[in-house]
Amino acid sequence: MEKKGCQYGTHRTLEPLGILPQPAWKIDNSMEIYDNELLIEVDTLNIDAASFTQIKKQAEGNPAEMEKIMLDIVAKRGKHHNPVTGSGGMLMGTVSKIGSAWAGKTPVKVGDRITTLVSLSLTPLKIHKIKKIHLEKEQVEVEAQAVLFSSGIYAVLPTDMSPSLALAILDVAGAPAQTAHLVRPGQTVLVIGGGGKSGMLCVYEAKKRAGISGTVIGLGSSRGSCDRMRQMGHADVVIQADATDPLAVMRAVSDATKGEMADVIINCVNIPGTEMGSIMSAKDRATVYFFSMATSFTGAALGAEGIGKDVTMLVGNGYCRDHAAIALQTVRENAVLRKTFEELYA
Amino acid sequence: MEKKGCQYGTHRTLEPLGILPQPAWKIDNSMEIYDNELLIEVDTLNIDAASFTQIKKQAEGNPAEMEKIMLDIVAKRGKHHNPVTGSGGMLMGTVSKIGSAWAGKTPVKVGDRITTLVSLSLTPLKIHKIKKIHLEKEQVEVEAQAVLFSSGIYAVLPTDMSPSLALAILDVAGAPAQTAHLVRPGQTVLVIGGGGKSGMLCVYEAKKRAGISGTVIGLGSSRGSCDRMRQMGHADVVIQADATDPLAVMRAVSDATKGEMADVIINCVNIPGTEMGSIMSAKDRATVYFFSMATSFTGAALGAEGIGKDVTMLVGNGYCRDHAAIALQTVRENAVLRKTFEELYA
Numbered sequence A, B: 001m002e003k004k005g006c007q008y009g010t011h012r013t014l015e016p017l018g019i020l021p022q023p024a025w026k027i028d029n030s031m032e033i034y035d036n037e038l039l040i041e042v043d044t045l046n047i048d049a050a051s052f053t054q055i056k057k058q059a060e061g062n063p064a065e066m067e068k069i070m071l072d073i074v075a076k077r078g079k080h081h082n083p084v085t086g087s088g089g090m091l092m093g094t095v096s097k098i099g100s101a102w103a104g105k106t107p108v109k110v111g112d113r114i115t116t117l118v119s120l121s122l123t124p125l126k127i128h129k130i131k132k133i134h135l136e137k138e139q140v141e142v143e144a145q146a147v148l149f150s151s152g153i154y155a156v157l158p159t160d161m162s163p164s165l166a167l168a169i170l171d172v173a174g175a176p177a178q179t180a181h182l183v184r185p186g187q188t189v190l191v192i193g194g195g196g197k198s199g200m201l202c203v204y205e206a207k208k209r210a211g212i213s214g215t216v217i218g219l220g221s222s223r224g225s226c227d228r229m230r231q232m233g234h235a236d237v238v239i240q241a242d243a244t245d246p247l248a249v250m251r252a253v254s255d256a257t258k259g260e261m262a263d264v265i266i267n268c269v270n271i272p273g274t275e276m277g278s279i280m281s282a283k284d285r286a287t288v289y290f291f292s293m294a295t296s297f298t299g300a301a302l303g304a305e306g307i308g309k310d311v312t313m314l315v316g317n318g319y320c321r322d323h324a325a326i327a328l329q330t331v332r333e334n335a336v337l338r339k340t341f342e343e344l345y346a
């Protein structure tokens, strides 16, 4: 008889009891699954960059020592949750058992090769053997097992692209799916950081949705990312400007739109201080989507208030329903996008 | 002939040139207005609490010394932008001149008594005389003049309530106006911090919008705020729980909604760490409105992703069109709200 689990995995929390598995110090990593869990035979751990660097440093670069540290973390905490950096990573493996009450977001079957999209810092893990540590890729080949709760997200790894390409796309999967929700035909869309990984997906998806009557503007700070946008040809206008200079951004967008400004602004940069430029490029009652994790909540809220701008500002949720399938399909359906992504990330 | 000004007041920036007036070190406080400006005869400065405390301390509580410090700030910077705390405050005064190209958000006429809702840290100000410093109210009676740009927001002070009551309402004016936009008839709405200043306005407005077929749940951590919500009678259900405990919040909301959870969550707390409780109280595809300035952007974005929750999360913009008029009217139209606000804030 399977035991009934909590959707968020609190049935696995051991220390302190009653809280969520992510903030917990220790979780139960016994590999007998509850009714709402998935069992995974793990072959690869993608350790988070900060965590990997810390472990390597502590081990003075010695793989045998790194192995000991990693096994020790999992033995103590039931998960690969680095106590120094607080971070986790992702894993790849093959589904071997599915709980009777599993309610996944996409259909999954035994034998599927999947990658988890939730952090290792909340994933019950048991390592049987570390086979090899790939220092350059920050990956670890293992014989291990892991458990995914029904609230946990994952993606079936596609067979038509390399795992590293798939992981690069999945990392920013929320962005194109949200763009599809936000953009309507005929609208003017500004993608700040449009030549980056998430930005390229957003520019393409925005043009698809805005259509021939719409205008998509891509903005980047370097010659390189702007040339890339021009070559790809999905943006109607490319602006080279520094997104941290709100007046420069506003003037360039005003020029490109004959003073009309943008209906939807999608912020895909990887640096802080770009809230004001995003807000000042907006029409009245426009929508600003902050996908960038470098966004400051108060910078956005007080910035808009300070200039009396009535804009809807959205926090970039990394997840939205079917986002993995949507993002992979986006790259598959467009040859230019696929070629560029293969060159950069495969 | 009037000179043509920039909507955001960059024509006033002196040091460094070309940037916005708020981050500028020095702005032009000559009182000859540009075409898009409003001239105000100022009688009261509401100095920001942090700034006032700093000045008082530096002056060792001596009003004559405080006067000197304040005059010195304005002489050096052209605005009451405290160089130590970085903060400003608000002002009250009477409109004496309106530029020909002024495009205000609400109609204003010469002689109206207004309060600015943008910070003193970006408002051109010239103090002719400091008449009295009110240490307890952190207010300064002055003979002064100030300028408001067309992007600057303000409110005409109502004649049917005290200035301190009006200022208390205007401080959180964005919250009820946004609630009105978000809530539809029949929905289930959770207001976290529903017994606080912004929370009470949101609970009332949410009930008005959700109507008899909807359910409004107010949540507070103290007995006091929960009793207040019960006495006011606008919430259908009152929950006493700690918003920083996501599982406790989720379970209480689940009980109150028979497992259905909420369509709209409005977060009005004044403490950090409540993102997860807000997200976990949501239905799939629900909307979470973070009015609280203590919200962490990454806490919200990564929190939702970590549990695979497809929710729309909004950054609480302090401004939305007509927000001042809407907030004042909200308090006026309901006797219970008005009485409570008068007791607490008048």
Ligand SMILES: NC(=O)c1ccc[n+]([C@@H]2O[C@H](COP(=O)([O-])OP(=O)(O)OC[C@H]3O[C@@H](n4cnc5c(N)ncnc54)[C@H](OP(=O)(O)O)[C@@H]3O)[C@@H](O)[C@H]2O)c1
Pocket (backbone or CB within 6 Å): A171, A172, A174, A192, A193, A194, A195, A196, A197, A198, A199, A219, A220, A221, A222, A223, A224, A225, A226, A241, A242, A243, A244, A268, A269, A270, A271, A290, A291, A292, A293, A294, A316, A317, A318, A319, B301, B305
């Ligand atoms: N919300 C979520 O769940 C989630 C998930 C994954 C990632 N993210 C966030 O998404 C953001 C982007 O990720 P990514 O992988 O797409 O990054 P990326 O590939 O590094 O792209 C960043 C882009 O920003 C541009 N940029 C940098 N500085 C700029 C400036 N001053 N002005 C204009 N453009 C500038 C860069 O172009 P130039 O080189 O031309 O400057 C580059 O194209 C990151 O902040 C990441 O944290 C969020």
Ligand SMILES: NC(=O)c1ccc[n+]([C@@H]2O[C@H](COP(=O)([O-])OP(=O)(O)OC[C@H]3O[C@@H](n4cnc5c(N)ncnc54)[C@H](OP(=O)(O)O)[C@@H]3O)[C@@H](O)[C@H]2O)c1
Pocket (backbone or CB within 6 Å): A301, A305, B171, B172, B174, B192, B193, B194, B195, B196, B197, B198, B199, B219, B220, B221, B222, B223, B224, B225, B226, B241, B242, B243, B244, B268, B269, B270, B271, B290, B291, B292, B293, B294, B316, B317, B318, B319
């Ligand atoms: N977005 C904007 O533009 C804007 C503008 C103005 C203000 N704000 C922000 O809005 C927030 C609220 O302002 P306010 O003036 O309404 O504050 P307030 O009157 O102090 O109310 C805060 C409420 O939060 C509740 N609370 C505190 N800790 C709690 C906990 N652990 N669990 C549950 N409830 C808790 C309090 O109830 P208990 O006493 O029962 O705990 C109280 O009713 C602040 O963060 C402020 O910065 C934003």
